[in-house]
Amino acid sequence: MPHDGARTGLQIxxxxxxxxxxxxxxxxxxxxxxxxxxVLVRVEAAPINPSDLGLLFAGADLxxxxxxxxxxxxxxxxxxxxxxxxxxTARVDVSMPxxxxxxxxxxxxxxAASAQALLGKTVAxxxxxxxxxxxxxxxxxxxxxxxxxxxxxxxxxxVNPLTALGMVETLRNEGHxxxxxxxxxSNLGQMLNRICIKEGIALVNVVRSRQQEDxxxxxxxxxxxxxxxxxxxxxxxxxxxxxxxxxxxDAIGGGKLAGQILSCMEAALNGTATSYSRYGSPIHKQVYxxxxxxxxxxxxxxxxxxxxxxGGWLVTPFLQKxxxxxxxxxxxxxxxxxxxxxxxxxxxxxxxxxxxxxxxxAVYSKAATGQKYLINPNKDLPALP
Amino acid sequence: MPHDGARTGLQIxxxxxxxxxxxxxxxxxxxxxxxxxxVLVRVEAAPINPSDLGLLFAGADLxxxxxxxxxxxxxxxxxxxxxxxxxxTARVDVSMPxxxxxxxxxxxxxxAASAQALLGKTVAxxxxxxxxxxxxxxxxxxxxxxxxxxxxxxxxxxVNPLTALGMVETLRNEGHxxxxxxxxxSNLGQMLNRICIKEGIALVNVVRSRQQEDxxxxxxxxxxxxxxxxxxxxxxxxxxxxxxxxxxxDAIGGGKLAGQILSCMEAALNGTATSYSRYGSPIHKQVYxxxxxxxxxxxxxxxxxxxxxxGGWLVTPFLQKxxxxxxxxxxxxxxxxxxxxxxxxxxxxxxxxxxxxxxxxAVYSKAATGQKYLINPNKDLPALP
Numbered sequence: 001m002p003h004d005g006a007r008t009g010l011q012i013x014x015x016x017x018x019x020x021x022x023x024x025x026x027x028x029x030x031x032x033x034x035x036x037x038x039v040l041v042r043v044e045a046a047p048i049n050p051s052d053l054g055l056l057f058a059g060a061d062l063x064x065x066x067x068x069x070x071x072x073x074x075x076x077x078x079x080x081x082x083x084x085x086x087x088x089t090a091r092v093d094v095s096m097p098x099x100x101x102x103x104x105x106x107x108x109x110x111x112a113a114s115a116q117a118l119l120g121k122t123v124a125x126x127x128x129x130x131x132x133x134x135x136x137x138x139x140x141x142x143x144x145x146x147x148x149x150x151x152x153x154x155x156x157x158x159v160n161p162l163t164a165l166g167m168v169e170t171l172r173n174e175g176h177x178x179x180x181x182x183x184x185x186s187n188l189g190q191m192l193n194r195i196c197i198k199e200g201i202a203l204v205n206v207v208r209s210r211q212q213e214d215x216x217x218x219x220x221x222x223x224x225x226x227x228x229x230x231x232x233x234x235x236x237x238x239x240x241x242x243x244x245x246x247x248x249x250d251a252i253g254g255g256k257l258a259g260q261i262l263s264c265m266e267a268a269l270n271g272t273a274t275s276y277s278r279y280g281s282p283i284h285k286q287v288y289x290x291x292x293x294x295x296x297x298x299x300x301x302x303x304x305x306x307x308x309x310x311g312g313w314l315v316t317p318f319l320q321k322x323x324x325x326x327x328x329x330x331x332x333x334x335x336x337x338x339x340x341x342x343x344x345x346x347x348x349x350x351x352x353x354x355x356x357x358x359x360x361x362a363v364y365s366k367a368a369t370g371q372k373y374l375i376n377p378n379k380d381l382p383a384l385p
Numbered sequence: 386m387p388h389d390g391a392r393t394g395l396q397i398x399x400x401x402x403x404x405x406x407x408x409x410x411x412x413x414x415x416x417x418x419x420x421x422x423x424v425l426v427r428v429e430a431a432p433i434n435p436s437d438l439g440l441l442f443a444g445a446d447l448x449x450x451x452x453x454x455x456x457x458x459x460x461x462x463x464x465x466x467x468x469x470x471x472x473x474t475a476r477v478d479v480s481m482p483x484x485x486x487x488x489x490x491x492x493x494x495x496x497a498a499s500a501q502a503l504l505g506k507t508v509a510x511x512x513x514x515x516x517x518x519x520x521x522x523x524x525x526x527x528x529x530x531x532x533x534x535x536x537x538x539x540x541x542x543x544v545n546p547l548t549a550l551g552m553v554e555t556l557r558n559e560g561h562x563x564x565x566x567x568x569x570x571s572n573l574g575q576m577l578n579r580i581c582i583k584e585g586i587a588l589v590n591v592v593r594s595r596q597q598e599d600x601x602x603x604x605x606x607x608x609x610x611x612x613x614x615x616x617x618x619x620x621x622x623x624x625x626x627x628x629x630x631x632x633x634x635d636a637i638g639g640g641k642l643a644g645q646i647l648s649c650m651e652a653a654l655n656g657t658a659t660s661y662s663r664y665g666s667p668i669h670k671q672v673y674x675x676x677x678x679x680x681x682x683x684x685x686x687x688x689x690x691x692x693x694x695x696g697g698w699l700v701t702p703f704l705q706k707x708x709x710x711x712x713x714x715x716x717x718x719x720x721x722x723x724x725x726x727x728x729x730x731x732x733x734x735x736x737x738x739x740x741x742x743x744x745x746x747a748v749y750s751k752a753a754t755g756q757k758y759l760i761n762p763n764k765d766l767p768a769l770p
Binding site: 054253267275304305309 | 436439440468469471472473474475476479481638639644651652655656658660661662663664665667674675677680681682683684685686687688689690691692693694695696697698699702
């Protein structure tokens with residue numbers, strides 16, 4: 001990317017070395033100069049999504065992390081376990097920028113009219129490398145926020161909204177009529193509730209505490225099952241019988257939950273079956289694992305018949321299959337409902353340097369419900385000359 | 386089904402009671418009289434497939450089984466575990482005949498020309514209830530065996546051949562180019578090898594002993610990985626790299642094997658990757674579990690990226706999706722290659738009474754490779770008057 005060499009900005013980088021050392025650091029990089037169709041965004045809000053944590057910390061042992069460097073340009077050092085290192089051959093010794101999405105103000109543009117039209121506007125972008133003070137992106141990939149919307153309001157305009165909408169599209173494409181969602185009190189889970197309530201789709205929310213249950217009920221969720229309750233499996237089976245849900249999106253993956261959901265679906269289907277099949281219910285039950293909140297082994301018991309599937313699901317390949325026109329339709333819906341259906345809440349805002357503070361890392365790296373943070377890459381830093 | 390009431394034959398029945406008692410017994414039932422389009426088959430060979438064992442023994446604890454009744458009409462009693470009982474509501478207190486497929490001689494027919502044409506012929510049928518001395522089936526569902534072929538030669542003309550062909554159809558339909566098969570030294574596995582060799586499809590055979598490896602190599606298998614070898618995972622990854630297999634049909638299910646195959650596929654794909662993806666290889670990896678040789682939990686480790694799926698697979702719903710015309714094409718191929726591609730081998734032949742002998746049950750209920758048995762329902766019994 002061209003730049004004039006004189007102006008620089010800070011950026012978070014993640015580097016995995018061949019020996020398994022991880023270094024997450026703040027580096028000073030040239031401010032890029034926008035090409036004709038590009039705009040230069042002063043990034044002011046970028047969420048720390050679970051999907052960013054994988055790239056940022058590479059599965060390293062953060063409990064044993066150390067911090068070096070200066071206060072202004074710190075470096076966090078940790079070790080990547082050997083097992084995780086094997087799958088990272090292609091990123092070894094490549095210093096990688098981080099941050100899938102974010103929002104900010106357009107401070108310079110290229111010569112194209114579409115770019116110039118955005119000057120001074122607040123825009124969101126799924127650009128990658130958004131944990132940077134300044135980021136060049138093509139004008140056509142920017143989502144212009146409604147007048148008066150802050151960068152924070154548009155920071156999460158892509159990943160969570162398109163994931164939630166993609167789940168509902170998948171439900172329709174694969175012929176299900178109701179669905180289950182785990183870690184359901186998250187920002188994403190709340191969006192999914194608002195979409196499903198609006199569209200009359202029954203949604204079974206699986207949460208991990210009474211407090212999360214209360215939160216979801218307060219926004220109108222009808223079916224909420226608390227996995228910390230001794231009645232969880234019974235409650236879940238009842239909700240599955242009532243709703244007929246045969247699809248689940250699971251943010252966790254590791255452990256028994258995905259298998260429990262399949263076996264409760266099977267029990268719900270068999271509870272209403274009128275004839276015996278030696279292979280269990282012939283109705284297909286599907287769990288898509290779209291996150292890695294649990295990175296231990298996934299355990300599936302075999303009381304789920306033979307008509308079932310478990311698999312990985314990611315929004316980007318899903319949208320590629322869906323096609324550009326349908327994706328554009330979803331994005332327009334997000335823009336129109338940014339402050340309602342797709343509103344997000346954050347626990348706080350971190351500067352780039354604060355994002356590399358070990359105490360902060362210990363909090364946000366858990367990706368716990370209610371503990372979603374924004375990075376503001378220009379917090380506490382002077383504007384460009 | 387109509388019958389004249391005077392003539393009877395023996396049949397194996399499986400009964401699960403509401404209290405969890407299982408009774409597998411020989412019962413005397415009227416010999417049915419064929420309708421116009423039907424033929425009456427004197428069944429002389431019916432295989433004990435893993436898919437029959439589930440219906441026959443209902444997951445009961447066979448180690449604690451007891452035997453009652455007479456030598457000619459025995460009864461085997463065992464207990465179905467409570468966990469298994471829950472999924473069997475629809476079969477409780479229903480005395481169920483057993484035996485998916487088999488072959489025998491047509492001894493009587495209905496009035497239709499298509500039925501009369503089969504009189505005296507040896508035919509195979511996927512009729513259900515084939516562990517019976519006499520079975521009525523529609524003429525159009527019979528597969529007439531080539532002249533001189535014994536019932537034993539045609540006993541397994543449906544389940545294994547159509548399953549093996551269905552696997553290759555699935556490979557093509559889902560865009561894979563090579564595949565993995567577990568429990569690969571089975572009759573089915575040998576058929577799959579012959580099909581793949583004939584069609585130039587690379588097949589990675591996973592077996593559980595050196596002896597099984599030798600057997601497969603003797604019929605021309607090129608890629609054989611022995612899961613009892615300390616080098617198993619390394620050998621498997623090498624074979625996956627060589628073949629590019631991204632599809633697996635797994636007869637086992639329970640345990641770590643399905644997950645190991647996925648993670649070796651992922652390692653093989655990453656080993657040849659040229660750029661890093663935080664979500665692992667974007668190439669979809671699929672394991673279909675089509676059997677229950679291992680009924681413990683399925684364990685999947687999370688070093689498999691996000692582009693993967695695991696699911697149940699059964700030949701009957703697969704053929705229903707494939708459609709009648711394509712299924713007919715597969716059946717014609719089976720008939721044409723019954724003595725070559727689709728030949729089966731058996732460890733022995735049991736009468737109906739011998740099939741309910743506890744010592745025999747202890748052997749065949751394990752569904753071990755090389756221990757496949759045929760039931761001859763007319764062995765040691767007089768012909769119809």
